[in-house]
Amino acid sequence: MKVRLHISDLSKMRIVILHRPHATVESLSRQCKPIGVQVLDCWPELPRNVLAADFVFFDADMGYDAQFPWNAGEAPMPMIALIGSEAPGRIAWSLSQGADAQILKPLGGGGVFSALLIARRAFEVRQSMRDEICVLRGRLSQRQTVVQAVMLLAAAGRSEDEAYALLRHLAMSQRETIEEAAHKIVFDARNEGGLNG
Amino acid sequence: MKLARKPLKLGILFSLSGSYGMLSRASRRGALRAIDAVNADDSFGFTFEAIQRDPAGNIDLYAPLCREILEEGSVAHVIGCVTSWSRKEVIPVLEKLGATLWYSVPYEGFEASDHVVYTHACPNQHLLPLLGWVLPRFGVRGYLIGSNYIWGWELNRVAREVIQEAGGEILGERYLALNDTDISRMIEEIRVTRPNFVLNSLVGVSSYAFLKAFADLAKADCYFTPESCPVLSCNLTESEFTEIGDAAEGLISAGPYFRGAKGWPCQGVRDFGSSLEAASWAAVMELSQLLRANPGLETAPISKLLSVNTLPTMINTETHHTALPVVIAQVKDGAFDVLELWKDITADPYLSYSEHLPGVRLPSLRVVK
Numbered sequence: 001m002k003v004r005l006h007i008s009d010l011s012k013m014r015i016v017i018l019h020r021p022h023a024t025v026e027s028l029s030r031q032c033k034p035i036g037v038q039v040l041d042c043w044p045e046l047p048r049n050v051l052a053a054d055f056v057f058f059d060a061d062m063g064y065d066a067q068f069p070w071n072a073g074e075a076p077m078p079m080i081a082l083i084g085s086e087a088p089g090r091i092a093w094s095l096s097q098g099a100d101a102q103i104l105k106p107l108g109g110g111g112v113f114s115a116l117l118i119a120r121r122a123f124e125v126r127q128s129m130r131d132e133i134c135v136l137r138g139r140l141s142q143r144q145t146v147v148q149a150v151m152l153l154a155a156a157g158r159s160e161d162e163a164y165a166l167l168r169h170l171a172m173s174q175r176e177t178i179e180e181a182a183h184k185i186v187f188d189a190r191n192e193g194g195l196n197g
Numbered sequence: 198m199k200l201a202r203k204p205l206k207l208g209i210l211f212s213l214s215g216s217y218g219m220l221s222r223a224s225r226r227g228a229l230r231a232i233d234a235v236n237a238d239d240s241f242g243f244t245f246e247a248i249q250r251d252p253a254g255n256i257d258l259y260a261p262l263c264r265e266i267l268e269e270g271s272v273a274h275v276i277g278c279v280t281s282w283s284r285k286e287v288i289p290v291l292e293k294l295g296a297t298l299w300y301s302v303p304y305e306g307f308e309a310s311d312h313v314v315y316t317h318a319c320p321n322q323h324l325l326p327l328l329g330w331v332l333p334r335f336g337v338r339g340y341l342i343g344s345n346y347i348w349g350w351e352l353n354r355v356a357r358e359v360i361q362e363a364g365g366e367i368l369g370e371r372y373l374a375l376n377d378t379d380i381s382r383m384i385e386e387i388r389v390t391r392p393n394f395v396l397n398s399l400v401g402v403s404s405y406a407f408l409k410a411f412a413d414l415a416k417a418d419c420y421f422t423p424e425s426c427p428v429l430s431c432n433l434t435e436s437e438f439t440e441i442g443d444a445a446e447g448l449i450s451a452g453p454y455f456r457g458a459k460g461w462p463c464q465g466v467r468d469f470g471s472s473l474e475a476a477s478w479a480a481v482m483e484l485s486q487l488l489r490a491n492p493g494l495e496t497a498p499i500s501k502l503l504s505v506n507t508l509p510t511m512i513n514t515e516t517h518h519t520a521l522p523v524v525i526a527q528v529k530d531g532a533f534d535v536l537e538l539w540k541d542i543t544a545d546p547y548l549s550y551s552e553h554l555p556g557v558r559l560p561s562l563r564v565v566k
Contacts, residue, residue, distance in 0.1 A: 011549035027311075030500075034309035034516040036549025108292055109310040113547065 010116055011036030013054040018067060019043055019082055020059070024105050028057060028082075031112035053077055055116060060094040060102070061085050073098040078123035080115050100126070142179040149182035152189050203243040205488070205495055207232065207481070208250075208266035208296075210277025210287070215254015216376040217401035220279050220473055223436035224301055227474035228276045231481030234466070241489050245481075248272055256282055263287040267294045273496040274299060276480050280375075280400070281305060281347045288312060297499040299480035302473055303431055303452065305351035306546040311500050315518045316483070316511075317476040318453050320355055321545040323431040326523045327451035328359050328396075330537055331429060336393030337365025342383055342407065343398035345372040352398045352431060355548070368392045373399060378406035384414055391420055397430045397448075404433065405440045412444035423447025423527070434471035438531060445528045453521035455533035460540065461522050463511075479519075483511060518544030 015032060019025050020043040032039045040047065043059075044067060050056065051069070058067075060081040065072055073096060081099035083090070084106075094102065101119035103111045146167070153163035171181035209228055211221035232245045248266050252258035259278065266272055267290065275291075276299040278284040284300055291298055291312040298313045306319040339360050343349020349372055357367055368390035371383045380403070387395060399407055411428060415421040428448045435456050438445060453461055454472040462479035464486070469475040488495055490508040503514045511519045523542045526533035543550075 010547070030311065030515075031309070034518075034549075035547045109288060109312055110308070113307065 010113075013037045013116075014052060015039050015055045015057065016046065016050055016053040017041040018046060018056060018058040018063065020062065024082060024107055027107040028103075028112060031107075031110070035113055035116070037116075051076060055080060055119065057082055057103075058094075058097065058099075060090050060099075061105075063093070063097070065097075068097070072096045078116075078119035080119050098126075139177065139179050142183065145186050146178060146182045149185040152185055200242070202239075202241065203495075204246055205243045206248050206269060206272045207245045207484075208263070208269075208272050208275030208277065209247050210250050210252065210259065210263055210266060210275050212254040212279065213251045215401075216403070217279050218254065219437050219440060220302065220401065220432075220434070223434065223471050223473040224277075224279065224477045227301070227469065227477035227479075228481050230466075230474070231478045231485075235481065235485045241485055242492065243485075243488065243495070245485070252283070256280075256286060259283040259286040260290050263290045263298075264294070267291075267296050271496055273297060273498075274484055276301065276477055278302075284313065285347075295498050299477075299484060301477035301480045305348050305355075306548065307351065309516045309518070309546050311517070312498070313517060314480065314483075314499055314512055315516075315544065315546070316480040317472065317519075318431075318451075318521055318523070319518060319544050319546045320352070320431075321548060322453065322521050322523050322542050323451040324352055324355055325359065325548075326537075326539065326542075327429055327431060327449070327525060328356060330451075330525045331394055331427070331449065332360070332363050332365065335427060337363045338368055338393045339365060340368045340387050340390060340392040340395045341370040341398075342395065343372055344400040344403055345374050348400065348432070349398040353396070356396050373403045375400060375403065377403055380407045380410050383407065384410045387411070387421075388414060388418065392426060394426060395428045397428050398432065400432060402440075404430070405437065405444075408441050408444040408448070412446070423449075427527075434473055435533065436471040436473055443531075446530075448528045449525065449536070450528075450533065451523060451525050453524065455524055455526045455535065457532070458522075458524060458535065458538075479511070486510075513544065516544055516546055518546055520544065 015037050017025055017028055017039060019041065025041045029039045046067060046069065055078050056075065057080045060083040070076065075098050078100045079098050081094040081102040083094065083102050083104055100122035101115040103115050149167055150160065150163045153166050154160055167178060167181055171178045174181060209225060211225040212218060213222060229247065232247055235241050236244045248269050250262035250266055252262050263275060266275055274297050278287060278298065278300055279302050281304050287298060288310055296312065299316060300313050301316045303318045303323055337360055339356065341353040341356055343353050353370055360367060369386045397404060397407060420426060430448060430450045433448060433450055452472040454469065454475040456470060462475050464482040469478060486508065487502050487506055487510065491502060491506050494502050503512060520541050520543045523539045524535055525537040526535045
């Protein structure tokens with residue numbers, strides 16, 4: 001029987017801990033082993049292959065922007081802040097780095113497993129929203145094309161509503177977005193000299 | 198002249214009354230028997246004095262009583278707690294005072310505290326092999342019941358995933374508060390939905406009430422016999438048979454030990470009343486062997502003890518869990534009859550490695566029924 005349990009598919013994940021050698025690192029590593037994740041600790045520089053890591057734990061007390069090979073807030077993996085000082089300045093910096101979860105220092109016997117799961121979820125939600133916003137921005141930028149396509153279709157004696165319904169129908173039948181269908185209509189019309197021609 | 202043996206204090210924190218008192222008393226019995234065995238054995242350079250406290254099933258008494266034990270003076274080890282809820286209550290106290298809890302009952306996993314040693318089974322040592330054994334034989338349509346706290350919730354969550362992965366169906370999932378015995382709604386739903394099996398993660402008196410009512414249902418409707426619709430459990434042991442009587446007949450359980458089993462625990466006697474007694478015996482014996490092999494560390498935290506120890510030990514230094522046999526057994530004529538046995542299964546508390554654990558050859562999920 002092959003058992004694949006969704007919540008615990010953290011095994012084989014690679015974790016980088018960006019923190020100076022300290023009891024915090026030992027405690028983190030100790031908690032990581034039963035979970036089945038691979039741990040690499042480093043300070044003050046991240047290893048070159050950090051981009052292959054699945055999670056990064058970083059020191060919120062001593063950390064600084066130049067440690068990361070990406071722009072603040074654009075980490076390509078979930079980030080977990082290791083917070084000792086809860087001073088607003090350090091929390092603000094952790095947030096600017098895009099902390100998806102946090103663990104308070106000194107570490108007790110637990111906290112890593114839930115931080116990993118919460119950070120992963122927060123990161124995934126953020127990623128999918130970012131992707132969706134990107135798509136919506138693209139569609140928004142094509143408003144003018146849609147208006148032009150509706151006008152072209154209406155020019156053949158249809159009402160505006162009928163023209164828009166036809167555009168939707170064309171998009172659906174071709175399994176495209178309305179913007180893609182509109183773009184084709186406008187493109188064809190241009191080639192035939194029908195738009196502004 | 199023989200050297201005088203050093204007296205060491207060992208905490209015992211079990212509820213002697215309350216809804217799960219039978220389980221606690223069985224666990225306590227194993228611990229006390231092991232203490233007697235150590236005290237009678239001159240090869241140990243120390244003797245144990247039990248420092249006992251009884252939370253009487255009151256969850257809010259565990260942390261203060263644990264603290265009371267530890268503050269009695271140089272107590273570094275406590276054996277106790279039956280529910281996960283109570284274990285979670287005492288962990289902060291243990292962390293603060295650098296002490297260790299030896300936890301000797303089955304639990305739901307997803308924990309590996311630096312201050313706890315887990316000497317009974319976690320899900321890859323009870324629930325996964327149990328379902329792996331049952332699903333191909335009885336079918337994949339399950340009904341899940343449990344006590345309304347983390348043990349029941351988490352066992353049923355894992356069961357739900359395994360059953361759904363196998364293409365099966367959960368026909369119902371119901372919970373009862375500890376101590377609650379109003380099981381009529383569960384029984385009625387089971388009667389109507391006719392599952393292939395019922396996974397019973399009720400604890401104590403709730404479970405006894407359920408098993409009695411289910412046995413009555415089987416008398417009224419022959420679909421609900423053990424051959425057709427067995428009740429499964431990862432927590433029912435022989436220590437509770439006196440309360441349940443004939444109603445436990447046919448129940449299929451998984452655990453590291455059933456009365457009469459050979460093998461684990463390896464130290465000496467074998468005639469334990471249940472796995473609870475065996476696991477708490479094993480806990481005290483393991484501790485005493487570690488202390489004998491590493492003199493001077495009587496009050497050290499368990500992580501320190503394990504890091505310097507070179508004696509072979511059943512405790513995994515990374516997880517503080519124990520490699521255990523996995524036995525699938527069914528109640529027949531008032532005793533567990535072994536159906537299947539796997540030896541030395543490593544604990545995998547986060548279920549990270551259970552897909553490729555050596556030794557667990559779970560049958561494929563072909564439904565033969």
